[in-house]
Amino acid sequence: MKKEKEKIQEKIVSKPVEEKVEKPKTGLGSKIIGLLRRPKKPEEVGKPGKPEKAQAREEIKKEVKKEEGFLAGILKKVKEKILTEEDVQRFLDEMQTVLLENNVALEVVDKISEELKKNLVGKSVNRKNVNKVILNALKDSILSVLKQEPLDIEDVINACKSENRPCTILLLGFNGTGKTTTLAKLGNYLKKNKHDPVFAAADTFRAAALEQIEIHAKNLGVDLVKHDYGADAAAVVFDAKKHAEARGKDVVLVDTAGRNHADVNLMDELKKICRVNNPDLKILVIDTLTGNDAVEQAKKFNDAVGIDGIILAKADVAEKAGAALSVGYVTGKPIIFMGTGQGYDDIVKFEPEKIVEELLK
Ligand SMILES: Nc1nc2c(ncn2[C@@H]2O[C@H](COP(=O)(O)OP(=O)(O)OP(=O)(O)O)[C@@H](O)[C@H]2O)c(=O)[nH]1
Ligand SMILES: [Mg+2]
Known part of the structure; x- marks a missing residue:
């Protein structure tokens, strides 16, 4: 039996x-x-x-x-x-x-x-x-x-405010990832949340970069601090901080030139901008359409300047977002926003719980 x-x-x-x-x-x-x-x-x-x-x-x-x-x-x-x-x-x-x-x-x-x-x-x-x-x-x-340690940029801005100084937020990343557009969206988002930002045109390198940010500044009614093409990007940020202090602005949003993480000279320039101006937040903008190279970009930029957070631009057009979603884990830094289109309002906070539900529904 x-x-x-x-x-x-x-x-x-x-x-x-x-x-x-x-x-x-x-x-x-x-x-x-x-x-x-x-x-x-x-x-x-x-x-x-x-x-x-x-x-x-x-x-x-x-x-x-x-x-x-x-x-x-x-x-x-x-x-x-x-x-x-x-x-x-x-x-x-x-x-x-x-x-x-x-x-x-x-x-x-x-x-x-x-x-x-x-x-x-x-x-x-x-x-x-x-x-x-x-x-x-x-x-x-x-x-x-x-999920990484959460980061709320408004908390950082408010912490700077309590020290009576403007908060400097630098956007950096590879060529064409969406830095300037994201900067404009952040300017719009911060204005709507009762902040008073100024833009620093620290991309003095790419043709038409100054005109591009000028249009955004005009459209949004935001002050712009700029020098000429070829000028020292670190000096532009320095001047923008002074401008913010003098005018009582609480945030300096810095647009930097797109750069390949393997380009030593351009990476040195980025390090110099950070050394001279000691930004409160260094945010890496990743193009969600980028394949496996996104992970390499994130590691290299993080190694070079120590990023604080990540924004995933073009999330609206990406089909295979796996690499972009991996960048938080490989750097240990939070993804804070996602770009969801080309309009000024097309930016949403990154909510991991929602993303998981979306992925597995
Ligand atoms: N669909 C979509 N397009 C975007 C988004 N963000 C940026 N773009 C587009 O991507 C292109 C490049 O954007 P830019 O903001 O100029 O990128 P960048 O990183 O500043 O480029 P460089 O300064 O040349 O390095 C533009 O055509 C933007 O309209 C987004 O969230 N969704
Ligand atoms: Mg740009």
């Missing part, structure tokens, strides 16, 4: 998590959720009869009919399952591929996998809830890589 019972238990324990086969959908969320369903093995396909769960239950009932005491215990085993390393690994293998296909950085994929294993292996779950349990654990692990 004992042998019989053992055989039945083996059958139950080796039973697959889920038998349903679903048509693949598109998108990161549905792809990952799709992974929660294991397709049938070829030898299982086409087998006639009842679903395995019902079949197993019937067999148990037959075998232990007269032993009512055992029935409850065995049925519990039918309902519950201990997630093994193998169960979790099977899901992880495929999930990792989906994340990598969406440009999520390898170290972030490793971190998510490690968290998932830690939270799931050995966990006893009701078979009906296996998918839900894995999905919730996945949400938690993605959230843990998206």
